[in-house]
Amino acid sequence: MSEELCATDAYLRSCEAVVVAASPDGVVLDRTVFHACGGGQPGDVGVLRWGGGEARVVDTVRRDGEVLHVLEGASPAVGASVVAEIDWDRRYLLMRTHTALHALSAIVFRDHGAKVTGGNMEPGVARMDFELEGISQDFGREVEERLNAELAADRPVHVRFLRRDEALADPDLIRTKVNLIPGHVDPIRVVEIEGLDRQADGGTHVRSTAEVGRVRVAKTESKGRGFKRIRIELA
Numbered sequence: 001m002s003e004e005l006c007a008t009d010a011y012l013r014s015c016e017a018v019v020v021a022a023s024p025d026g027v028v029l030d031r032t033v034f035h036a037c038g039g040g041q042p043g044d045v046g047v048l049r050w051g052g053g054e055a056r057v058v059d060t061v062r063r064d065g066e067v068l069h070v071l072e073g074a075s076p077a078v079g080a081s082v083v084a085e086i087d088w089d090r091r092y093l094l095m096r097t098h099t100a101l102h103a104l105s106a107i108v109f110r111d112h113g114a115k116v117t118g119g120n121m122e123p124g125v126a127r128m129d130f131e132l133e134g135i136s137q138d139f140g141r142e143v144e145e146r147l148n149a150e151l152a153a154d155r156p157v158h159v160r161f162l163r164r165d166e167a168l169a170d171p172d173l174i175r176t177k178v179n180l181i182p183g184h185v186d187p188i189r190v191v192e193i194e195g196l197d198r199q200a201d202g203g204t205h206v207r208s209t210a211e212v213g214r215v216r217v218a219k220t221e222s223k224g225r226g227f228k229r230i231r232i233e234l235a
Helices: 088-112 139-152 164-168 171-175
Strands: 014-023 026-029 046-050 053-063 066-072 081-086 116-122 125-130 157-162 188-193 197-200 215-222 228-234
Touching: 081 088, 088 116, 088 125, 088 139, 088 188, 088 197, 088 228, 139 215, 139 228, 157 164, 164 188, 171 197
Parallel strands: none
Antiparallel strands: 014 026, 014 081, 026 066, 046 053, 046 081, 053 066, 116 125, 125 228, 157 188, 188 197, 215 228
């Protein structure tokens, strides 16, 4: 399987790698800085360069357990040495967005006892769904104020790997449904916002909440009984 460098260092922008598989669908590398689509976070885009060639990576997905780089244009041959480089501006915006969503989910759970039921993000914009019976007229404004206060507190963000049995015994991780992670995943990757949130998560994040900047609650919506949606935008 590919060594997924962004799992331990989301700030790497490029790496050298070797093509281990190639097909009309894309290529698999022995190591990569590209993040595959999953958990609501889009896959990275960028470029692969090799001797005499270059191709745009237009998406990164997970296929049969491997990270597949979907290419536009010619594909390097199996065994070729390549330089893999992500679109850093897009990735960094996704990192800020993802950390903002974790902070949002922590605040809504802390203040309203509501669990997350779904979510999705694009660079700089995102939505999150909650098990909430009702929300006040001032709900969005109050959440926005509390969210920005927590982000401005400059809380460090840590990535850790826990044994599966240890993760399943953690009440915070049970709240975020760590038990739904396939049984073969061990250890489990955990993202912690110090003093605020702990979640099993495979995505990329900034090192501190202060890097997120200000966030605006763009809209709150009722999608039915016990189903409320919050949309956010990064400033």
